[in-house]
Amino acid sequence: MTRILGIETSCDETAAAVVDDGREVLSSVVSSQIDLHARFGGVVPEIASRAHVELLNPVVAEALVEAGTELDGIDAVAACHGPGLAGALLVGVSAAKAIALVADVPYIGVNHLEGHLHAAWLEQPDLQVPAAVLIVSGGHTMVVAMDDLDQYRVLGQTVDDAAGEAFDKVARFLGLGYPGGPAIDRLAATGDPTAIAFPRPMRDEAFDFSFSGLKTAVVNHVRHNPDAEVRDVAASFQEAVVDVLVGKLVAAADACHAKTMIIGGGVGANTRLRTRILDAATDTGREAMLPSPALCTDNAAMIAATAYRRLLSDGPGDLGGGADPNLRLPGR
């Protein structure tokens, strides 16, 4: 049995988790900084980094207590080393290395995106490959083909804003507050998604995404129609985003002959997106795996689970490793 302590500090969540054999989650603690960033309408990197320094000790301690283990019982320690905010990543990497020194166990640096790819397996270990994965959050929007757990390639990604970023910006423009995803999700449920025909950006061009034009379209529409119902604007905007996301995911699934469609990332908690992916799976005779919202958003269980795979395939990582804010997945 291999017990791994994972740490995640790539953006505005300070998280730690203990996972056995990359499968059994003994604890997963996430301390969100949403309140610290709310008044700025987005994540402020310097504030995030400072908060990580404050929150890490209690979060790690809680993860160990909840798991009923001590550092002596840990076999390896992992941290997300990219992609993400440079200063924030370095706090988690430093913490993980500090534990590696104290507990005298290997340190493993983990790619955040790889973590999102593996999150679904924590809840459903018998998922079938090939799988098409949509990773969609405030920082990323991409479709990935997974031929096997350790074999994947990026098929396409956003060329400008991430989908979550578009949600935040539109919510801010509509005066719905921060974070924008949950705010629009809630309001859209009461609006008419067909009220306004917003553009479906880059829906037909391979697997890449673009959301900055859609955001502009929303702004222009509201300026020209000041009396537009905000809930209809929210619902129509959300529908346009979801249309594109689901369209690309299904196209990716077709391209890699996927048996399964998987979602990951914070926007994966969006209720409309989840419903539409389930529908698309039924329509195309595939299985859909929608991890619980807690596993879609940033967490450290996915980091520990991925570290287990890395440990098996690559062995211990390098105590001299740093962080890479622009770390990528293989593929394009």
Added chain:
Amino acid sequence: MQLLGIDTSTSRVSVAIGGDGDLLGEVALGTPTPRHAEQLAPAIRYLCDETGVELRQLAAIAVGVGPGLFTGLRVGVTTAKVMAQGLRIPVVCVPSLDLVAYPLRYTQRLVAAVLDARRHEVYYALYLPVPGGVQRVSGYEIGSPDDLVGELEARGDEVLIAGEGALRSREQFASLDRAELAGTGFAWPRAAALLELASARYEREEFCSPSDVQPMYLRKSDAEIESERSTGEERVS
């Protein structure tokens, strides 16, 4: 009693192990581009291996808490507080400016410790030598080199200026009459000085719980500064 000392408040990484008045080993690393996160943990492991000190023997971890470069500072402070929590030992926090001033305690002059704060500003503090150490006679300040020059001119004391922040702005300090700039050997906060200061504080139980350790930033984030500026303006208008 053994302590591990860490300072990463400048572009350098400095680590030392020792205690009871004895320095067992010290590693100081500098690269053109700071690589604190890469260098610190291997440096600690190297020191332990070479000195034969096991981490479990440590009585406390001492850390230079700044002020200094934010990212580097966080690497050292996080490493210190997470290690200390794991080892269940306390942390002794010492401002990094004190580490620049302390090795100059044998001078008879006023000592100005100066570290780089970027954006044409410096962190600084003033010290007077006293038996066995230095006594700080100013706050921990942030300002332009010219602010400090003005302050020193007003005091009129003979002064020894030390620290990489001063060496970077040596032209500004050249105008001062009764001032001397200490050389590069005194430019960086050293973990050896940290251990000396921290040993005494540890004996006096001047330490804190690992989770309470925070860097001394002295400067807010840009977003906060900007936000306060705009609310301030609103209030005026």
